[in-house]
Structures are given as C-alpha cells and as structure tokens.
Amino acid sequence: MRIGRLPARKTRILAVRYLGACVVTLLFLFPVYWLFMISFKTPDEIYHVPPLWIPGQIQFSNYYVLFKDGDVFAILNSLIVAGVSSGIAIVLGTLCAYSLARFGTGGENLAMWIISQRMIPPIAVVFPIFLIYVYFGLVDSYFGLILLYTAFNLPYVIWMMRGYIVDVPLELEESALVDGLNRWEVIWKVVFPMVRPGLMATSVFTFVFAWNDFLFALVLTRTEVITFPVMLTHYFGGQSNFWAKIAAMSVLGTLPIFVAVSVMQRYLVRGISLGAVKG
Amino acid sequence: MTVSVSLNGAEQRRPSRFGRMLEDRLPYLIAAPAILILLLVGLFPLIYSLIVSFQRITMTENDTSFVGFLNYAELFRDARLWASLGHTAIITAIALPLELLVGFLMAQLFIDRMPGRQIFVALLVLPTVISPIVAGATWRLMFDVRFGPIGQILSFFAGEPVRILWTVNPAFVYPAIIICEVWQWSPFMFLLLLAALSNVDQSQLEAAEIDGASYLRVLRAIVLPAIAPVIAVACLIRGLDLVRIFDIIWALTEGGPGSMTETISLYTYVQGFSQFEISYTAAISFLVIALLTLITTLVLKRMELAR
Numbered sequence: 001m002r003i004g005r006l007p008a009r010k011t012r013i014l015a016v017r018y019l020g021a022c023v024v025t026l027l028f029l030f031p032v033y034w035l036f037m038i039s040f041k042t043p044d045e046i047y048h049v050p051p052l053w054i055p056g057q058i059q060f061s062n063y064y065v066l067f068k069d070g071d072v073f074a075i076l077n078s079l080i081v082a083g084v085s086s087g088i089a090i091v092l093g094t095l096c097a098y099s100l101a102r103f104g105t106g107g108e109n110l111a112m113w114i115i116s117q118r119m120i121p122p123i124a125v126v127f128p129i130f131l132i133y134v135y136f137g138l139v140d141s142y143f144g145l146i147l148l149y150t151a152f153n154l155p156y157v158i159w160m161m162r163g164y165i166v167d168v169p170l171e172l173e174e175s176a177l178v179d180g181l182n183r184w185e186v187i188w189k190v191v192f193p194m195v196r197p198g199l200m201a202t203s204v205f206t207f208v209f210a211w212n213d214f215l216f217a218l219v220l221t222r223t224e225v226i227t228f229p230v231m232l233t234h235y236f237g238g239q240s241n242f243w244a245k246i247a248a249m250s251v252l253g254t255l256p257i258f259v260a261v262s263v264m265q266r267y268l269v270r271g272i273s274l275g276a277v278k279g
Numbered sequence: 280m281t282v283s284v285s286l287n288g289a290e291q292r293r294p295s296r297f298g299r300m301l302e303d304r305l306p307y308l309i310a311a312p313a314i315l316i317l318l319l320v321g322l323f324p325l326i327y328s329l330i331v332s333f334q335r336i337t338m339t340e341n342d343t344s345f346v347g348f349l350n351y352a353e354l355f356r357d358a359r360l361w362a363s364l365g366h367t368a369i370i371t372a373i374a375l376p377l378e379l380l381v382g383f384l385m386a387q388l389f390i391d392r393m394p395g396r397q398i399f400v401a402l403l404v405l406p407t408v409i410s411p412i413v414a415g416a417t418w419r420l421m422f423d424v425r426f427g428p429i430g431q432i433l434s435f436f437a438g439e440p441v442r443i444l445w446t447v448n449p450a451f452v453y454p455a456i457i458i459c460e461v462w463q464w465s466p467f468m469f470l471l472l473l474a475a476l477s478n479v480d481q482s483q484l485e486a487a488e489i490d491g492a493s494y495l496r497v498l499r500a501i502v503l504p505a506i507a508p509v510i511a512v513a514c515l516i517r518g519l520d521l522v523r524i525f526d527i528i529w530a531l532t533e534g535g536p537g538s539m540t541e542t543i544s545l546y547t548y549v550q551g552f553s554q555f556e557i558s559y560t561a562a563i564s565f566l567v568i569a570l571l572t573l574i575t576t577l578v579l580k581r582m583e584l585a586r
Contacts, residue, residue, distance in 0.1 A: 012535055021399050028403055031462065034428060035417045051428050102308035110314075117321045121523040121571055121573050123544040124564035127551040128324035128331070151320030183305055212410035214526045215544075219552065229412035233530065236419075243420065250413045262407045262505050269474040272407070274469060276406035276512040277474050 018240065032254075036261040038247035039063070046243050062248040071245065073230035076250055081142060081227060084208035085149035090203050092150075093157025094195075101165040102173070111162065118274075122215050124234055130219050140222040148220065149157060149210040156209070156274070163275040164198035165191060201267030204260045211257060228253040284410065297574045306448070336553065352564035363546035366532060370542065371452065371521040373458040379510070380467025381461060389469075392543055394475035407466040415530025418459040422446055422531075446514060446532050452540050459527055463493060464520075475509035476502070511582045518578070543567055 003059075016251040035143065039062050041055045079224050099105040106113075129148065130139070134230055138144030168191055176190045177183075232249050235242040270278050332350055335342040354360060385403070389396055405415065420447035421427050433441040445455040480501055488499045525544040528534060534541035534549075540547070547567065551560040 023530050025402055032415045051426055092313040095309035099310035105306045105310050123547045124567050125324045127560050128328040151316050214412045231403045244330050246416050254409050258406050269470050273471050277471050277509050
C-alpha cells in the first residue's frame with residue numbers, strides 16, 4: 001500500500017492499467033478470434049477482399065462438412081490416443097514417483113536420468129523409433145502411438161508427482177502404517193486423496209502434450225490413426241488452402257484444451273514449469 | 280528428498296509371507312513398469328541409433344560394417360547442416376529475449392491486484408496451450424496477402440496498399456516465424472514471471488519505496504535478483520524448445536523459401552524421411568543431443584554459480 005496517495009490518482013492509475021490490460025489481451029486474442037470467425041464464415045466471406053472482420057451470420061456449415069466428410073475421425077483418434085496414453089502414464093508414473101519419493105529408489109541419479117529423458121529432442125529419437133516400428137509393424141497403429149506418448153509423458157508425470165508426493169506429510173503415512181494399513185492401502189487411502197488435485201492437473205497436462213504433438217504423429221501414422229494436427233496439415237495445398245476446414249478443425253482441436261486448462265488454472269504455473277515454479 | 284529410513288521401522292504388523300515379500304520389494308515393483316517403458320522407448324532407440332551411426336546404411340545400400348567416425352566427419356563438410364544450425368540459432372537468439380521481454384512487461388502490467396485479473400490471465404494463457412500446428416496455421420491465415428487481416432491493417436496505417444508475401448518473401452519469413460513464436464510463448468514467460476514477481480518480498484519493496492528509491496533501482500537491486508532463478512528456468516525450458524523448433528515452421532513455411540528457414544529439426548527430418556540416409560541421420564541426431572546437453576549443462580552450471 002502506498003502512503004499519502006489521493007484516491008483520484010489511484011483511480012486514474014487503475015484505469016490506465018485496465019486500458020493496458022485490455023489492449024494486450026485484445027492483441028493476443030485477435031488471432032484466436034480470427035480463427036473462430038473464419039470457421040463461421042461462408043466461402044464467399046472467407047475469400048472476400050478486403051477481409052471481413054465480422055461474418056454476416058454465425059453458421060456451422062464448415063463444421064458440418066468436417067462431420068460429413070468424416071474428417072472428425074482425426075479428432076476421435078486424438079481423443080483415444082491422448083486419453084489412453086495419459087491414463088497409463090498417470091498410473092505407472094505416479095507409482096514410480098511414489099517409489100522415488102518415499103523409498104529413494106535409485107537415488108538422485110535415477111531421478112536425474114528420468115528428467116533427462118524429457119530433455120531428449122523428439123527429432124533425435126523419432127527416426128530410429130520409426131525404423132523399429134516399421135520392423136515390428138507398429139506404424140499407423142493405436143498401440144504404437146499410445147506406447148510412444150506414454151513413454152514420452154512418463155518422465156513428466158514422475159517428476160511432477162514426485163514433487164506432489166514429497167509435499168505430503170510423512171507423519172500421516174507413518175501413523176496409517178502403525179494403524180495396521182499395508183502399503184497399498186496407505187497409497188490408496190492416505191496419499192492419493194492428498195495428491196488428487198496435483199494428480200488431476202498433471203493428467204490434464206499429459207493429455208495436452210499428447211494432444212498437441214505433431215512430429216511423432218506425422219511420422220508414425222499413415223491413414224488409420226491420423227491425429228488432428230496431422231489432419232490439419234493435409235489441408236494446406238500448394239495453390240489453394242482449405243481455409244474453412246483449417247479453421248473449423250483448429251477450433252475443434254483447441255476447445256478441449258481450453259476447457260481442460262481453464263479448469264486447471266490454479267496448477268498451470270507449476271505444471272508448465274516442470275514444477276520449478278510453485279505459483 | 281530421500282526420507283525412507285524411518286518408514287520401515289513403523290511397519291509393525293505384517294501379513295502373510297507372500298504379502299511381506301511383496302511389501303519388501305514394493306519400491307522396485309511399483310517403479311519397474313515405468314522404468315521399463317522408458318528404457319524400451321527412450322533408451323533402446325538411442326542405442327540402436329548409436330550403432331547405426333557407425334555404419335553406412337543409406338536408402339540404396341545396407342552396409343553394416345563398422346566405418347568409424349565417417350558419418351560424423353561428414354557432418355563438418357555438410358554446408359546445409361550448418362546453415363540449418365545457423366537458422367535455428369537466429370530464431371532462438373531473437374525469439375527468446377523477445378519472449379522474455381514481452382512476458383516481463385505483461386507480468387508488470389498484471390502484478391498489482393485488480394478486479395478481474397484472473398479472467399485476463401486465463402485468456403492470455405490461450406496461445407501457449409494450443410497446438411503449435413494450430414498456432415502456425417492461424418498465423419498462416421493471418422498473414423495471407425489477400426484474405427488475411429495483417430496486410431489490411433498495415434495498409435490502413437500506411438495509407439496505401441501493402442502487399443507482403445510473409446511466408447514466401449525472404450525478407451519477411453523470419454519476422455513471420457518470430458512473430459508467431461513470440462505470440463505463442465510470451466504468455467508462457469508471462470505466467471512464470473507473474474508467479475515469480477508475486478513471491479518477491481513485499482516488505483523489501485515497501486522499505487525501498489519509503490527510502491525513495493527509483494523504479495529502475497528497485498528493479499535492479501531487489502526484483503531481478505529475486506526472480507533470477509525463475510528467469511533461468513524459463514529461459515532453459517524455452518531455449519531447449521526453440522532449438523528443436525519444428526511444428527510452427529512446418530505449418531508456416533515448411534522450411535522455405537528453398538531451405539531458407541530450415542532449422543536443424545527440419546533438416547534432420549528431411550535427411551531421415553526424404554533422403555532415407557539412415558546412418559547419417561543418426562549422426563545428426565547425436566550432434567543435436569550433444570548440443571542440447573551442452574547448453575543445458577552450461578545453463579545449470581551458471582545457475583549453480585549464481586546461487
């Protein structure tokens with residue numbers, strides 16, 4: 001609190017800050033607005049010169065086309081692959097994280113190795129993985145992509161959940177053990193309820209990472225398991241781009257992310273900074 | 280962080296023998312599935328790649344004899360590789376400071392409480408969480424010379440028609456990529472810096488204000504040292520992402536015009552999946568890994584020193 005400042009001046013500062021906040025937000029959201037708007041435009045409006053900032057009317061035919069042509073199967077694939085892989089990564093990763101946090105399994109070295117897995121650039125491993133997948137016939141299969149995303153997300157889950165589990169007071173677990181619960185019951189009845197918010201947040205982020213991935217999906221899918229970012233790039237042509245489809249598909253692919261992250265906003269900072277910053 | 284010792288002492292009543300065995304091995308049992316998957320998908324391809332990089336496998340020949348560092352020596356003669364590293368360095372060197380600066384200014388704007396701040400923050404996060412491919416696609420539509428709004432806005436301010444082929448004109452492809460990059464990732468910096476700034480010791484700030492210290496002086500003496508660790512982490516995360524930038528460029532320029540915006544990731548992709556130079560791609564991969572490891576180690580060292 002500043003001392004000796006007149007209310008009028010305070011109000012003025014607040015007004016200026018509001019103005020700045022609105023300008024910045026408009027600037028950053030304008031591309032998103034543009035995307036949404038194209039998805040509601042008719043072809044005539046999309047290819048109008050000069051560009052129209054507001055569509056004549058909100059109409060959903062661009063989305064209807066995606067359903068009619070069956071393009072939404074890419075969204076469905078994304079849901080399946082991202083959903084299943086984050087589910088598996090969460091379960092296996094949390095168990096591993098518990099082991100690391102409470103028993104010190106493997107010491108700091110194992111923990112460092114796990115996080116270093118996260119740092120490996122995808123481009124450096126995607127080619128050998130592709131060759132191995134070709135050998136085992138895993139290209140363009142749900143199993144192949146799910147396995148890859150699970151492995152890709154595990155270091156993140158382990159790292160984040162280790163942080164959340166370390167935050168659970170040890171005394172709680174000790175007293176539960178003294179009360180005669182076995183270790184599984186301790187994990188399920190004591191630790192799990194305590195870390196549930198962190199677990200939810202971590203699940204959301206693993207889902208988002210798998211959902212947004214492009215490189216692995218580009219390389220390891222052909223026709224059957226195409227995910228939505230790969231589908232999106234199919235709409236770019238040398239001469240003509242399918243603008244309506246690009247926009248509608250982008251919106252469909254963005255909505256789930258936006259909903260998920262809005263719900264998890266409180267954990268956003270810790271989630272995206274790999275636990276380095278506790279917001 | 281290792282707090283296991285006292286736990287075992289607390290276990291008094293133990294069930295059956297089998298249960299006891301399970302419980303004794305529990306730390307390893309529950310860690311094993313995750314570690315196995317990581318070894319299988321994380322380490323196995325790397326080892327395979329390492330072996331291949333010492334062989335000579337191309338699209339046409341399958342020579343599995345040991346050829347030593349032939350492929351690695353080839354790296355030094357590959358002008359297109361070094362050009363792609365240069366492109367990556369340019370994008371990283373410009374985008375990273377810009378993102379940091381824009382993110383910091385945004386954080387400054389939102390650091391003091393104001394009604395509705397949460398809503399602003401929630402909206403500003405959007406670019407960061409969407410798929411980079413969607414971000415690239417969006418800006419491709421924005422930049423379009425005829426149907427995109429950027430040209431229209433520029434024309435409005437210039438007072439005459441401005442026709443810029445953003446994703447084709449050599450003078451404008453880098454600005455286009457960097458605008459898209461900065462748009463998507465400044466909010467990331469903003470979020471982390473906002474969290475860091477709200478953790479700065481308020482009593483110090485108040486004391487400085489009572490002493491009449493200027494804004495810049497407070498920034499240099501109190502704020503920056505306090506948020507330096509977060510800045511370092513944010514720059515490390517973003518720096519590593521930028522060095523392996525792929526999606527946005529794929530969606531915006533596909534490395535073009537020619538190979539003008541081809542980054543190291545795109546070049547590796549081309550060598551692997553278009554040319555099918557299996558051994559050579561493996562060698563490039565290890566160059567990339569070595570490079571990123573070097574950067575990470577240097578940054579972490581500096582962070583240790585700063586502490």
